[in-house]
Every structure is written in structure tokens, then in C-alpha cells.
Amino acid sequence: MTKKMVFVDTSKCTGCKACSVACKEWNELPAEKTQLLTSYQTQKNFTTNTWTYMTFIEKYENQTMNWLMRKAQCFHCADPACLKACSSAAITQTESGYVVINQDKCIGCGYCVENCPFGVPKVDPIKKKSSKCTGCIDRVENNLLPACVQTCQPGALAFGERDAILAQAKKRLAEVQKTHPKAQLYGEKEMGGLTYLYLLLDSPEVYGLPANPTVPLSLTLWKDVVRPVGSVAVGGAAAAVVLGVFANLWRGNYKEGGKD
């Protein structure tokens, strides 16, 4: 399957939250008790049962309010930190670009939780499993739209081939920039390219998104330096010991019963 992309056009979003309902329905995620956090936002963060939710930001500028809405879910990075951090080879990437957690392999260590630059995966402390948006891989691979895209009424979500959707997004950006000069695309290059590409009306920071998300340096050091170098050191010590035993045998040091 070729690379897919979902375009999240926040300029068209009306904040109806139907996407999060559709997500819960298709993925059989139970509803959670929510609470009004700001004028409109009821969900603060991802949970093991809430894989997508709406954020609402009220930004005041020149005595007018910019109401910035964004659908949050896993971005499905091309270069996913969670996958690199996973202790159990439970996180894989599909050809279409989706990053999925195999629930049978996951042990709930939480390494993905700590290393995701967006704070997406969450571990259920009882089930000891990490979960997040699957991108509706089960629907997509059967030629259905992701549940959130299928349900979106104002047409803020579009799904398709990466190249086609990216071109569509760029065209849309040019249009939107006429009225929103700060509008920008988020996700073309970030983390190697995100599967969920955003058209934001303001800078990422205003939305609470990292401007330059990266695979943590500590993660690269851990997996690509400490582990290979450490393994060689331990292997070297073991080899020296084997050599030591043979050298002593060869010198006949064991026969004398030790020289004391």
C-alpha cells in the first residue's frame, strides 16, 4: 500500500467533536466523564480510551478573539520515536505510514509514553498495555475512510494518497493565507513527515505543539550508542575471561594447585 495522508484543515473545523465520538464508536472505546476546562474544551489530554479530542484556544489580538480549534490524535510520524523506544518490538510501521501498537506484544513499560514528543501514547496501569490512535488501519486497509474523516461534516478532514493530499493542502494554504497571514502547514517535514498533516491558522506553539519536534537525543544515544558499545564491552570482558582460562591452562597454572 502506498503512503497515505490525512489533511486536517483547521480553517474549516467547527469544533463539533463528532470526530472524537466517531472514533470512540468505531474503536469501541467507552465514554469518560469529562469536565469543562475552558469555554469549550472538555478533554485535557489523551487517555487509553480517548484517542482523539478537540482543543480550543482563545487568542485575543487587537481586541478580537481568534478561536483556534484543533483535532488532536497520533500524528503517525515517518520517523517515530515511540517505535525506536519500544522495549518489546510491539510498535511497527505500515507501508501506508501508520504507526501501530501490537497489543499482544506490548508489556506496558511506558518507554513510548516518555519518548513521544507529542505525549500521545498512554499506558493502562491495570491492563499494562499502551494505546493510541490506530489511524483506523483496519478501515483504511479495507478501503474505508478513517472513522473521524468519514464523519467530519464541515470537510475539515481529507484522506488520500500522500502526494495528492499534500498538493491539495498547499493549494488550500495559499487560499487561507489571504485572510490568515500566519497560517502554515505542520507536518510536511516534522519527524520525517507526519501522516496527519495540519493546516494551522497560527504558529504551532500557539496550539501547544512543539515547533521543532525531534527524536529525543537521549533516545538516539541510548539505542544507537550505549547499547552497541556496551554490548561490545561486555562481550570483550567475556572473551578476555575465556582467553584467560585458556592461557592459564596452557601455562599449566592449574596443575600446581595455584601458586598462592
Next chain:
Amino acid sequence: MAPKAEAGNQAPPRIVGDQVLRFSKGERLSHWVHAVSFFVLLFTGLGVYSSLFQPAMAIVGGIHVAQVIHRISAVFFVVVVGLLFFVGNPRFHWRWLKFTFNFTKSDLKHVSAFPKEFFGGHGNYPAQDKYNGGEKINSLITIFGTIFVTLSGVVMWWAPHFPPSLVRWAYPVHDLSVFVMTAAVIGHIYLGLLHPDSRVAMSGMLNGYVSKKFAKAHHAQWYERLKNEQQNL
């Protein structure tokens, strides 16, 4: 059988017959609690380290049991040894630290001559005190390895209570400490069990005593000092 000459935090006569008291009961307790919990920690930690080792966790009842055992043995690894430093056997424990952090020229000479001995040859170096240069290095690795593995382990244990930017660094620190300590332990076990020259020292960690012959051959400076102290009593 070793002579029964030691009790608690007292300093008993060190040279008894043809035997020399090398490690107190408290030191031996520290050593073996640390050693056993180290291997339990290493084994159970490997289950989380890589899915390659995960099937082996069936021995303890699965990966989730292994994770719990890792945390329980971590408490022994730190608390028992820690307590012996403050109550139980402070005299011997702090003296070991004092020796360890006093790395001398003679230690350096020992370390540079030691590779020869490691492979069964004979190295030339000055008479050593209670701990030779190699033993001091092993002690330093154990001390700093324990400190770093514990600090990072605590952060990993209570990860949700620490900022992700800190937790992310705990992983490489934990692994690095484990690698260094494991490499040291491999050499340590060889010298304690398999090396024809040094394995006789094992009795010191079992009943506390080594032979006078061993003490004179390997730690002459230490032996002479004990002899003088005992004569001047």
C-alpha cells in the same frame, strides 16, 4: 573452619593462627546481598531490555512478575548495603570506602602490570595494601555503578512523577551503568572463581579469613601492618 573471633561492629584480632581476617560478617553480608540481587536485577531487567530475552521470563512467571521482582530486589540491592554502612557494620564499611578512594602510585603500578597476571603470567608491582589497584577500580565501578543505576532506576520506577525530559535520560544512564557493572562482574567472577592465582581469596568472602600465605603474597603491606598492630597491642 575459620576461627571464631569476630562479632558485630567490633574489631577482633586480625591474625589468628595461620589465618588472617579479611572481611567482617557485615562486609560479607553486604557483598552477597549485593551480588545476589545484582544477578536477579540483571536477569529480570533483561526481560524489559529486549524481546529476545522475554521468553526466559517464563522462569519467574512472565514479564510482569519479572518487573515486580526487579523492583523488590532493587530495594534489597540498595537498602541492605546502605543500612550496613550506618547501622550494623559501619567500621568496616567506611574503612573500605577510605581505601577505595585513596588511589596511589603503587595502585597504578599494579594496574599496569595486572594484564599479564590476568592471563596467567607474572606481573611486577610493589607490595599492595589491603586492596590492590585492580580491586580499587572494581570497587569504584561498583560504587558509582550502584549510584547511577539506582538514581536512574528510581526515575524509571516513578516515571509519571518526573518530567519526560528527565525520564528520557534515565534510560541510557541505567543501561550504561548496567553494561559497565556487568563487564566488571565478568572479570570479577573470573578472578574469584577461575583464576588459579587469585581464586584462593574466595575464602575471605565466605568465612572471612584468608591464609597467611595468601596475605603475604598478595597484600604484603596490609599483612605487615596488621602484624605490627597486633604486636603493639
